[in-house]
Amino acid sequence: MPTIIETCIALPHNFRLTDFLAFHQRDAQMLAEVVNEQQLKKGIVWQAMPACITFRFVKKHVEVQLHLDSGRKKMDAEKTQARLHQHAQHMLGLNQTISDFENYAADHPQVKHLIDRQSGLRVPQAATTFEALTWAIIGQQISVNAAVSVRRKFIQQTGVRHSSGIWCYPSATQIAALLEDDLRSLGFSHSKARTVIELSKNIHNGDLPLEDWLNDCLQGKPLAAQLIYDALIKVPGIGPWTANYALLRGFGWSDGSLHGDVAVRRNLQLLLNTAEKPDEKTTQSWLATFSPWRALIAAHLWKMQKVEGF
DSSP states (O other), rough: OEEEEEEEHHHHHOOOOOHHHHHHHTTTTOOOOETTTEEEEEEEEEEEEEEEEEEEEETTTTEEEEOOOOOTTOOOOHHHHHHHHHHHHHHHHHTSSSHHHHHHHOOTTHHHHHHHHHHTOOOOSSSSSHHHHHHHHHTTTHHHHHHHHHHHHHHHSEEOOTTTTEEEEOOHHHTTTTTHHHHHHHHHHOOOHHHHHHHHHHHHTTSSSHHHHHHHHHOOOOHHHHHHHHHHHTTTOOOOHHHHHHHHHHHTTOOOTTTHHHHHHHHHHHHTOOOOOOHHHHHHHHHHTTTOOOOHHHHHHHSSOOOOOO
16 A cells, blocks of 8 residues: 655755756656656655655745555654655755855865856765666766666666656665676676676675665764775775765765766866866866865866766
8 A cells, every 4th residue: 555755845045956857857768757847756666665756846945755655564654754854855965065165165266156156056866875876887988878778778677666657766685686697688788787786785685784874874973984985896896986976976975086087077177277188196186175075076067067967
């Protein structure tokens, strides 16, 4: 029997709705995300149940509804509502300390005008840490359009469908039961298929308790960013860029160094007006001056000129 949980969240005056919706609108076929001007519907797996989470934006607040295909599973509605409220705030990026960052950058000669133009920019979050990680892996060394196509097949072949008809992004437990050849048939390279299967098994068996780490973070505990980073890069096929991207998109961590990102380096060249694109070492040193907001300034560089996939 379906269960519906609701909450309402006030939005800051400078909340950038278009950024949030654009992040979830990468797939024009809207298989697992349905976006219009004021609303997002997204299929997810919530505590092993197919679910649809809806964000409906009304003036200065957002109404959030979780529609669960709970069947006979008993739920604590009060605890689920509290968890939904925390999770929705996280997805919206409302936990990020952007005002502190903007105050710090206000007098910076190279970025103050950029920050003024993009005030309020925060990093929308993937619905799950697993989605953030697998999207980063899928997108390695291929175009955004190609990555979206592979992602679509991945969802349709390995995910589950909510009673509303929307597809739910698969969980690590679902993927851990597959073989590499299953993912290869969807367009994954051999190395990416191996990485995603290994990652999923590590999450499923508890060696990578990503959701536990995220829950601690959402409840106000300090994010164990270095511990998570060190654990992720032990998985074959996950390097520094993928780990830092996952921390940014899955945990809202604002201090990962994305100096290896091509778009960050290209737009830094435009910002600094240099003849050549900065190398990774130079970019790393420049980003370091913005710690603990290195990933947030990288997000501003992404947005400086529209980059597909942001």
